[in-house]
Amino acid sequence: MTETTLDLREVPENERSERLTAAFEALPSGGLLFFTTAEDPRRVLRQLITNLWGRFDWAPLKEGDSQWLSQIVKRERPGPTGLEDMLIVEHRRCDDLFAEAEAAAQEGDQERTELLFGRLEMGMERHFTIEEEGFFQEVDQRMGLMGGGPVAVMRDEHQQMRGMLRRMAGALAESNLEDFLAASDTMIYLMEQHNMKEEEMLYPMAEEVLGAEMDELLQRLYLF
């Protein structure tokens, strides 16, 4: 995968979106762009959503300290955005980060494990928030689930996974990579089961009930 980096920290605000768009257009299909901003990148992202919606996937990697790092991937198949492009893409990205963090831990590379685990934690927490505060609520309302049913089960499982992530973070803070790997085995199992239920049951159900309103909802959720 082609990787490009762009530092927008010193770029005046009125030029940021133009610079980011130019860097994006220069990417080959499937290419990856890392960009740094001094503040929350959602401001410049809003512009990108307006201009390039359906053509990219965005994910935050690091926040705060006047150094926010994000990534943008240029979609190989641009088109109308569905749940698959947002939530399932994010599942796969977290799966990959997880596998890489685990491999780094197995090699005893504490620093790389920390870097990858930090990105994973951030990705998972954002994904949980998007689902809990945006997506589940919409599904819940439209299906009249009153907070119960599959959505309640998914919320419970998020809590279990948050607990495992905390355990992994604790082990990493104590440089105990063995414990980190033990916890990650349980976490992988939870994640696989959870994602399968969402991808095979909940998401298709939501596609049906949300129909044409999906696109507007996804544009809103993207900024979470």
Ligand SMILES: [Fe+2]
């Ligand atoms: Fe979930």
Ligand SMILES: [Fe+2]
């Ligand atoms: Fe999910």
